[in-house]
Amino acid sequence: EAGVTQFPSHSVIEKGQTVTLRCDPISGHDNLYWYRRVMGKEIKFLLHFVKESKQDESGMPNNRFLAERTGGTYSTLKVQPAELEDSGVYFCASSQPGLPDNEQFFGPGTRLTVL
Amino acid sequence: AQSVTQPDIHITVSEGASLELRCNYSYGATPYLFWYVQSPGQGLQLLLKYFSGDTLVQGIKGFEAEFKRSQSSFNLRKPSVHWSDAAEYFCAVGNNAGNMLTFGGGTRLMVKP
Numbered sequence: 001e002a003g004v005t006q007f008p009s010h011s012v013i014e015k016g017q018t019v020t021l022r023c024d025p026i027s028g029h030d031n032l033y034w035y036r037r038v039m040g041k042e043i044k045f046l047l048h049f050v051k052e053s054k055q056d057e058s059g060m061p062n063n064r065f066l067a068e069r070t071g072g073t074y075s076t077l078k079v080q081p082a083e084l085e086d087s088g089v090y091f092c093a094s095s096q097p098g099l100p101d102n103e104q105f106f107g108p109g110t111r112l113t114v115l
Numbered sequence: 116a117q118s119v120t121q122p123d124i125h126i127t128v129s130e131g132a133s134l135e136l137r138c139n140y141s142y143g144a145t146p147y148l149f150w151y152v153q154s155p156g157q158g159l160q161l162l163l164k165y166f167s168g169d170t171l172v173q174g175i176k177g178f179e180a181e182f183k184r185s186q187s188s189f190n191l192r193k194p195s196v197h198w199s200d201a202a203e204y205f206c207a208v209g210n211n212a213g214n215m216l217t218f219g220g221g222t223r224l225m226v227k228p
């Protein structure tokens with residue numbers, strides 16, 4: 001069974017440009033999460049989808065970030081326009097619904113560098 | 116607000132030596148506690164988790180952790196470290212596994228031959 005995949009693995013863009021990150025969760029996982037780690041600090045929660053609905057987006061830093069999950073399958077995270085402080089590693093995770101102890105499975109992350 | 120502190124940013128141990136990675140948390144209710152490991156180029160992999168019951172939990176790769184409510188700690192241990200254990204380790208807390216996790220800053224482990 002394939003794990004959580006993320007594309008691209010690395011992205012280098014200039015300040016003011018737009019970048020779109022993609023996450024493909026494990027098949028059958030209704031829960032999908034985005035996290036990011038900035039400047040070697042702690043990994044921070046961004047938002048949580050249940051199927052195509054945003055369950056919790058309390059961690060989204062500002063309105064330059066837009067997350068979508070059309071059809072409840074893969075998700076995209078768009079940053080527009082990108083700022084220097086957006087550089088970091090963006091992780092996606094997914095889990096099965098239902099049980100409170102269902103593990104979150106993480107992807108390898110997308111390393112974003114904004115110049 | 117919940118928070119997690121991992122006091123050690125870097126730790127170096129010799130192969131075969133024992134290991135303890137510290138984790139302290141702040142959480143208002145009964146916490147769900149996790150340890151994840153990230154090897155280079157890989158995603159975060161769950162080592163072990165604690166929800167309730169026995170406060171000493173066993174995980175994969177020979178790791179264990181002990182939940183101490185009185186100390187708000189959930190330290191990770193391994194009796195004998197292997198070179199392949201070199202990685203970054205993250206402690207996390209949540210109200211259950213299905214909601215947001217709050218992570219510590221991570222501890223990078225280096226293993227000397």
